[in-house]
Amino acid sequence: MWIEKFSNKSYRSIAKWGAVDGFHHPSENLTDYIRKNFGFTHKDFETHHLPGLEDIKPLKKPKIKDDEIKKIAGIVGKENVDVEDYARARHAVSAAYRDVISLRKGDIQYPPDVVVYPRGEEDIVKLVKLCSEKKIPITPFAGKSSVTYGTVPVKGGISLDFTRHMNKVLEVDELSFTCRVQPGMFGPAYEEYLNSYRSGRIKGGFTCGHFPQSFEYSCVGGWVMTRGAGGQSTGYGKIEDITVSMRVVTPKGMIVTKDFPAASIGPDIDEIMMGSEGAFGVMTEATLKIFPFNPEDRQMFTWFFRDWDEGLAAMREIMQGGFGFPSMLRISDPEETDIAMMLQGFEGSLPDKILQLLGYKPGRRVILLGSSEGDKDHGKLIKKKIRKISKRHGGLGLGSMGVKGYWKRRYNDPYMREDLLDIGIMSDTLETACTWSNIRHVWENVRKVVKARPKTICMVHASHCYQNGANLYFIFLSPMAKGKEIEDYTKFQADIVNAILKAGGSLSHHHGIGKMFAPWYREHIGEVSFGMIKAIKDYLDPKNIMNPGGTLGLDLKGKGEKGEK
Structure with a gap:
């Protein structure tokens, strides 16, 4: 049912998250949930949608002249210059949903002309000087984990990959x-x-x-x-x-x-x-x-609350308590909590029934996970204070169990994206930051827009907390509009971004702006602020060779089309 074998020269090998031989397939609990909520049948799981198994087709020829490539090779060494199609294809995309779908369709729009692996700062100084003289674009590249088209070389030129040599302490x-x-x-x-x-x-x-x-x-x-x-x-x-x-x-x-x-x-x-x-x-x-590094002194805690408001109130008091901050503090909203409990096989179990008898009911209850690191006495103080605050808000403590489970799977969940795409499910995230006084308003109004789409799951959590507010991270899953996957996604995503901004959230908390959110950026920070950023760009990079093509909206024509790359 799940694809594990494919060519190492295929579109899928580039589109896939993480290690080429790494997999984390949906559990039986999740596949049952998908069938129930999306109306999928066994056939949907056997028919792979846009699997991207074909080997990469020849790309358009580089625009950089041969003599310029020779000059680049003269700087970094010819062994650190790659013009082969597969290397160029791998450096043509980010990990963003739309890039992944384009790859699976066999569409590579923005390949760099050449991939260059600098050996150190001296190489980069010479490369930047040469590229400035020749007006050759440079796009920095490393892990390829950007979800905002940040490393996509829209204007071609050089994809500057640090991972081969510049990878040391x-x-x-x-x-x-x-x-x-x-x-x-x-x-x-x-x-x-x-x-x-x-x-x-x-x-x-x-x-x-x-x-x-x-x-x-x-x-x-x-x-x-x-x-x-x-x-x-x-x-x-x-x-x-x-x-x-x-x-x-x-x-x-x-x-x-x-x-x-x-x-x-x-x-x-x-x-x-x-x-x-x-x-x-x-x-x-x-x-x-x-x-x-003192892992033996780590303190962990898990708390259930009867509803989202009580959980948020407890989280806010923890951050404003004046006794120090835990290293991790993460709360899942009711939908994310219910799905997490279902995936872990907790739903319907005896402990679940006991929770419900105590008033922690599905559709309302939320789970908070946390840990504290560093000095053991400090960690114990934080854990003690959090216990007091949580109980005051009707919380029920479950020890370290939930945190340990989360840490075991926290880097594995992204691997499921390929499997979800194979069965025709759109899966993506958007995130924002807001004040405590506005967090419920943002959560409620953005969820309303997401849930207005039929058969859509919307899981939300806050996982980066501050004295004056927190982030909100929205995960959405919905059946694709087959044949119009990119157009449908682009509109849906733009609707969600607009809802975030209308509700008073930030354009991003930690993913960055890249080229994806560039069309909103200017209005979001204001004309004077944008003009200041643009002036810095024009001073440092007067020929616009540094990651051009929409990064931060600095070279967009007009205000750009929201949702367009």
Whole structure:
């Protein structure tokens, strides 16, 4: 029923999430749920829709001239220049839903002319100089986990891939608890290096503190330049809180910030560069905060609440309690809670029946998961305070069980996307941030738009929390409009984005803007703010070679079409 064998030169091999040989197929509980809610039959599960099994067809020829490719090879070495179709195809897309569907249809719209693997900062300085002279576009590339078309080389040119060479830790400052690291280092390699770090002073190693769901297949450069967030950002902070300094090559020259713990020296240059998504220049290294690694001192907790409002109130009080923050705090709304319980086989069990007798009923109850890391005494204090707050809001504690289950599967769930697409189910996410005073309004009004589409599942959670608010993460599943998959999705997605903005949410909390949300960006931040960003772009990159084609809407004609790439 599920596809596990396909050519390593196929469209599917590029469209697939994660490891080519990695799979996490829907459980029997989920397939039964799909049949029941979507009206699917056994035939729907046996007939694969747009599987993308064909080998990639020849791409259009590169526009870059042969002599220019030779000059590029002269800088990085000919072994680090690739013009083969498969490499170009792999670097032509992001992990966004629409890119994946296009791939499965055999449609590769924006291949780079050449894939280049720089060996270090010196190569990049020379490449940027050459490309500025020749007006050759450069699009940074690493883990290919962007869901906003951020790494799609719309204007062709060079796809600059850091993962082959620029993938190392350069230095650990164990006195300052910082680490210099290159942009092409994948999350697991970075964390493993830090965990295993030992010296006369450091006995237990470090942790990076940044664990997005894309952790296994995303890199440091993407984290920083999109202002990403990890699953434990409530305690460790988003990546902009973790980033100390950086080095960036721009067409205008080098930007080098210093690793001061804080400074009052005008506008923060790091803050200006973070979120620029390669439109201002190429980050060659970042200095990041690192943290003591003490997994044995981790405190975990799971709480049920009778309804969404009580759960949100408890979460808000936890964040405003003044006793410190847990590292992770995540609450699922009623629909996500019910589906999670169904998938884990909890629905209808004896514990479930007991929960219902106590007033924690399906369709209303919510589950909150959390953990605290670092000093054991501090963690115990947080756990104790959270227990007191949760009980005051009618919560029922279930210990660490829910958190352990979540951690086991947190990196596996994205693998199901291919299987869902195979049976004709649209599956995607959108996220936002809002204040505590507005969070219910945003949740309610955005859900209303999503649920207005027939046969649509809408699961929501808040998983990045602050003293003044939290994010909301919307996951939606719905049968595809076969034959009009992209047109249907584009309109549906635009409706949801418009609902988020109308309700007062941010355009993004941690996915970034990329090219997907560019048409909304200008209006969202205002004309004066956008003009300031555009002025920086024009100064640093006067010939518009850095990730052109709509990034941040900086080179869109007019305001662009919302939902169009």
